[in-house]
Amino acid sequence: MTAILPGLELAGVSHTFGKKTVIQGLDLIVPGGSLTCLLGPSGCGKTTVLRLAAGLETLQVGQIKINDVCVADVHNAIPPETRNVGLMFQDYALFPHLTVLRNVSFGLNSLSADSRDVMAKEALARVGMLDAAGFYPHMLSGGEQQRVALARAAAPAPGVMLLDEPFSGLDTELRASLRQDTLRLIKETGATTLMVTHDPMEAMLVADNLVLMNGGRVVQAGLPMDLYRQPKTPFCARFLGEAIEYIGFVRSGEVITPLGSVPAENAKEGDEVVVLVRPEALNLRPESEGQGIVATVGDRRDLGLQTKLELRLELDDEPVHVNLSAQNLPLTGSKVAVFLDFSMVFVFPVRDR
Numbered sequence: 001m002t003a004i005l006p007g008l009e010l011a012g013v014s015h016t017f018g019k020k021t022v023i024q025g026l027d028l029i030v031p032g033g034s035l036t037c038l039l040g041p042s043g044c045g046k047t048t049v050l051r052l053a054a055g056l057e058t059l060q061v062g063q064i065k066i067n068d069v070c071v072a073d074v075h076n077a078i079p080p081e082t083r084n085v086g087l088m089f090q091d092y093a094l095f096p097h098l099t100v101l102r103n104v105s106f107g108l109n110s111l112s113a114d115s116r117d118v119m120a121k122e123a124l125a126r127v128g129m130l131d132a133a134g135f136y137p138h139m140l141s142g143g144e145q146q147r148v149a150l151a152r153a154a155a156p157a158p159g160v161m162l163l164d165e166p167f168s169g170l171d172t173e174l175r176a177s178l179r180q181d182t183l184r185l186i187k188e189t190g191a192t193t194l195m196v197t198h199d200p201m202e203a204m205l206v207a208d209n210l211v212l213m214n215g216g217r218v219v220q221a222g223l224p225m226d227l228y229r230q231p232k233t234p235f236c237a238r239f240l241g242e243a244i245e246y247i248g249f250v251r252s253g254e255v256i257t258p259l260g261s262v263p264a265e266n267a268k269e270g271d272e273v274v275v276l277v278r279p280e281a282l283n284l285r286p287e288s289e290g291q292g293i294v295a296t297v298g299d300r301r302d303l304g305l306q307t308k309l310e311l312r313l314e315l316d317d318e319p320v321h322v323n324l325s326a327q328n329l330p331l332t333g334s335k336v337a338v339f340l341d342f343s344m345v346f347v348f349p350v351r352d353r
């Protein structure tokens with residue numbers, strides 16, 4: 001098998017605005033041809049990373065490479081227009097005074113006028129917007145503007161596409177369908193794509209790779225399922241999905257929680273630890289079936305695909321609320337035995353909290 005080369009690489013990148021450090025020694029690799037999602041809470045530096053990669057922000061520390069060619073370090077920088085990068089931001093940033101066709105052909109100015117029009121029309125046809133070539137942006141819906149913005153970013157066939165929350169302004173239904181169409185189109189172009197989002201569900205749904213940032217650093221990177229199933233920090237565990245949390249102490253390699261004892265192999269004897277339990281770790285069986293932790297089912301809320309279940313545990317005053325998708329869930333008032341699937345239970349020293 002041939003190794004996949006990095007399409008975009010940032011090494012040792014730091015960035016400050018005035019006295020504020022927003023990126024701190026960041027290393028990030030986007031494998032060539034992949035769709036990688038850059039995920040993290042608001043203000044952690046995601047857009048700044050994109051702007052640095054595009055050359056819209058001057059690099060202060062570190063190095064940026066595209067397809068193994070240095071495009072910026074502390075001494076030199078290739079200007080944005082020759083980096084072979086396509087950009088799409090959440091507000092689409094279409095020029096209001098230009099037609100759809102002119103918006104798309106704008107970035108193709110190295111070509112003759114005729115070739116520009118041909119390529120712009122091809123790009124519009126790919127996103128199903130050729131019929132709107134003569135319209136102005138204000139005559140289009142948000143979803144249509146998004147398609148035009150995509151056509152504009154993709155028209156020069158860039159090697160790298162940088163997308164900043166491209167679907168955030170759209171309603172749920174449109175968002176889902178446009179996301180699917182857009183990402184299919186981008187995949188077809190074979191471009192290396194880095195897409196910023198703060199929505200973990202969106203990232204898990206579309207990404208080949210995930211890079212999770214916090215406080216200007218990469219905290220974990222890898223396959224989406226690995227970050228979900230094998231988080232290296234409580235932050236990653238919490239950010240990627242729901243978790244029930246307990247604090248306890250390690251005794252004889254285990255920590256006792258209201259949901260039962262949990263192995264704590266990676267923590268030291270006597271350590272104070274935080275235990276995070278994914279809802280799907282809870283396995284509910286009839287009380288008669290065994291020695292699990294006994295719980296009484298409280299409120300049940302049908303949420304469509306899932307049911308939110310309240311469990312009142314014998315060993316804790318605080319009820320647990322879990323969204324479960326299993327069928328035949330127990331009825332309110334019934335008693336159940338709770339067993340834990342430890343592969344979905346994470347234990348970390350409290351100092352990492």
Ligand code: ATP
Binds near residue numbers: 022040043045048
């Ligand atoms: P969000 O998800 O809210 O868009 P983000 O993770 O993309 O956030 P950035 O937009 O990269 O975060 O901003 C990181 C930090 O840098 C923020 O505190 C922001 O206020 C600050 N910042 C960004 N651009 C500038 C600027 N041009 N001047 C000063 N501070 C800035």
